[in-house]
Amino acid sequence: MSHLEIDGYSHLASPIHRWDPRVKIASLLLLTFSIVLLKSLAVALLGLAFSAAILLISRLPFSYVLQGIKWPLLFLLPFPLILPLTVDGESFFILYGLGFSIEGLEQGLVMMTRGVAAVVLIYPIFGSSPFNTTVHAMRSLGLPEALTQIFLFAYRYLFLLREEFASASRSLASRGFIKGTDAASIRVLGAALGMLFIRSYERSERIYRAMVSKGYGGDLPSADRFRMEGRDLLKALIVLGLALGLQGLDWMVIG
Amino acid sequence: MNPAIEVVGLSYRYPDGTVALDGVDFSIERGSSVALLGPNGAGKSTLLLHLNGLLRGEGIVRILGREMEEATLPWVRRQVGLVFQDPDDQLFMPSLEEDVAFGPRNLGLSEREVEVNVSWALKVVGLTGMAGRCPHHLSFGQKKRAALATVLSMRPEVLILDEPTSNLDPRSKGEVISLIGELKRRGTTILTAIHDVNIVPAIADQVLLLDRKVVEFGPTREVLVKRGLLKGLGLDVPAIADLFISLKDGGQYPGEIPFTRDEALSALAQIVDR
Ligand SMILES: Nc1ncnc2c1ncn2[C@@H]1O[C@H](COP(=O)(O)OP(=O)(O)O)[C@@H](O)[C@H]1O
Numbered sequence: 306m307s308h309l310e311i312d313g314y315s316h317l318a319s320p321i322h323r324w325d326p327r328v329k330i331a332s333l334l335l336l337t338f339s340i341v342l343l344k345s346l347a348v349a350l351l352g353l354a355f356s357a358a359i360l361l362i363s364r365l366p367f368s369y370v371l372q373g374i375k376w377p378l379l380f381l382l383p384f385p386l387i388l389p390l391t392v393d394g395e396s397f398f399i400l401y402g403l404g405f406s407i408e409g410l411e412q413g414l415v416m417m418t419r420g421v422a423a424v425v426l427i428y429p430i431f432g433s434s435p436f437n438t439t440v441h442a443m444r445s446l447g448l449p450e451a452l453t454q455i456f457l458f459a460y461r462y463l464f465l466l467r468e469e470f471a472s473a474s475r476s477l478a479s480r481g482f483i484k485g486t487d488a489a490s491i492r493v494l495g496a497a498l499g500m501l502f503i504r505s506y507e508r509s510e511r512i513y514r515a516m517v518s519k520g521y522g523g524d525l526p527s528a529d530r531f532r533m534e535g536r537d538l539l540k541a542l543i544v545l546g547l548a549l550g551l552q553g554l555d556w557m558v559i560g
Numbered sequence: 561m562n563p564a565i566e567v568v569g570l571s572y573r574y575p576d577g578t579v580a581l582d583g584v585d586f587s588i589e590r591g592s593s594v595a596l597l598g599p600n601g602a603g604k605s606t607l608l609l610h611l612n613g614l615l616r617g618e619g620i621v622r623i624l625g626r627e628m629e630e631a632t633l634p635w636v637r638r639q640v641g642l643v644f645q646d647p648d649d650q651l652f653m654p655s656l657e658e659d660v661a662f663g664p665r666n667l668g669l670s671e672r673e674v675e676v677n678v679s680w681a682l683k684v685v686g687l688t689g690m691a692g693r694c695p696h697h698l699s700f701g702q703k704k705r706a707a708l709a710t711v712l713s714m715r716p717e718v719l720i721l722d723e724p725t726s727n728l729d730p731r732s733k734g735e736v737i738s739l740i741g742e743l744k745r746r747g748t749t750i751l752t753a754i755h756d757v758n759i760v761p762a763i764a765d766q767v768l769l770l771d772r773k774v775v776e777f778g779p780t781r782e783v784l785v786k787r788g789l790l791k792g793l794g795l796d797v798p799a800i801a802d803l804f805i806s807l808k809d810g811g812q813y814p815g816e817i818p819f820t821r822d823e824a825l826s827a828l829a830q831i832v833d834r
């Protein structure tokens with residue numbers, strides 16, 4: 306399938322996969338926050354190393370993760386190029402009257418490093434359990450019921466919507482429609498999108514009926530009973546130690 | 561008399577003004593299997609939605625003797641299982657197993673009972689090995705059966721099917737037909753809205769002809785030979801019966817109108833013998 310399936314490798318066996326999802330999500334998210342708050346470049350690089358190590362331990366294929374994070378990466382890479390131009394400070398080099406500041410370069414590198422480290426962690430957090438298990442775990446961590454259901458249904462019906470969209474485009478193409486930017490072609494696209502919208506509205510009504518007819522009264526029943534063991538807590542303590550350690554180092558370096 | 565479904569003077573108008581049902585009356589005995597026939601737009605789906613309270617029109621609906629009202633709705637939904645036409649609307653959970661367990665869990669059954677019902681329902685529809693699959697990745701025929709399983713797992717007394725064979729290939733149609741037969745043998749009351757008249761003799765003892773109101777209600781073999789009535793509604797007579805009605809009208813065949821292949825073969829033998 307495609308990048309939509311963040312849980313495509315949730316069946317692998319690794320210490321991350323075996324971790325109780327609730328504890329895993331909570332402690333790795335904490336580590337993510339700790340990394341995102343770092344100010345020193347050296348400590349941020351250490352944080353990136355931790356993220357990479359956790360990704361390695363999770364055994365998620367590197368090419369698969371790269372495929373998923375390439376857009377966020379493209380967004381993060383320009384920081385070290387842009388910030389030197391906009392941050393005031395000692396210029397280390399002047400080009401066509403534009404000063405490149407060292408502080409700017411360092412800040413840009415810190416932002417990029419923190420960002421990459423956080424993005425890399427997304428996969429061990431959300432890609433090492435089946436999506437629905439993750440969502441149920443998040444519910445038991447306090448995610449509101451309504452949001453839980455929105456996530457679950459969005460995930461289930463994204464595929465269907467994509468198929469309906471593909472079939473609409475095929476039907477347009479088979480009748481000789483070529484996408485353009487002129488008013489006529491925008492009108493056609495608008496009509497097709499409108500049709501898709503109405504179809505999904507009507508579908509949501511039918512799904513709701515199907516749920517009500519099966520006794521739905523607002524809460525999704527779930528059989529996911531999580532079991533926490535000593536090992537889960539030990540892993541959580543290690544990650545917690547890393548998160549606190551990074552903050553401590555950062556504090557010592559920056560002061 | 562002990563009807564499973566009783567409908568008295570039921571009328572329904574959609575918010576846009578379309579009158580979909582206009583004074584519908586009928587009653588279905590427990591344990592019988594009834595086919596609901598009618599042209600497109602006759603109000604079949606609308607009627608079915610009334611039978612477990614998803615739509616509320618004017619008139620009375622009684623299920624197993626109890627009148628449908630706000631207070632009895634949860635009870636009614638436990639008795640009446642409704643399988644819609646589009647399986648994608650009914651398979652909304654991330655795995656087939658969770659979908660089939662959805663109803664029983666809402667009923668508050670214990671996890672043990674849920675497990676028993678789920679594996680039974682999956683076995684009945686022949687999807688035992690697929691429990692962990694994402695419903696989206698099943699074939700269309702499997703989805704149709706999966707949707708049925710999500711309702712069977714609630715063990716309803718009354719089963720209502722909206723076009724269970726539409727868009728299925730012949731083999732999948734055959735599977736659905738024998739499934740309906742199997743459930744009927746277990747004593748379930750079954751009402752099936754269906755397009756394909758050729759299937760009706762195989763699944764139903766009685767036929768309810770609907771065109772916003774009840775046009776005809778009687779034993780399958782009596783209703784399905786009324787060619788003028790069916791044609792008037794834009795419906796066909798089953799192909800085999802149609803042929804023998806013509807032979808009978810032409811005086812070449814005196815006997816009972818056959819509906820199945822075997823009946824037709826012995827009817828043909830009679831004609832040849834004459
Ligand atoms: N949601 C709706 N809003 C307005 N009219 C509807 C709606 N659903 C169905 N109808 C109309 O009600 C009539 C009966 O529809 P339906 O019960 O779906 O018929 P059938 O299932 O026999 O084809 C049709 O004229 C149809 O166009």
Ligand SMILES: [Mg+2]
Pocket residue numbers: 604605606722
């Ligand atoms: Mg219909």
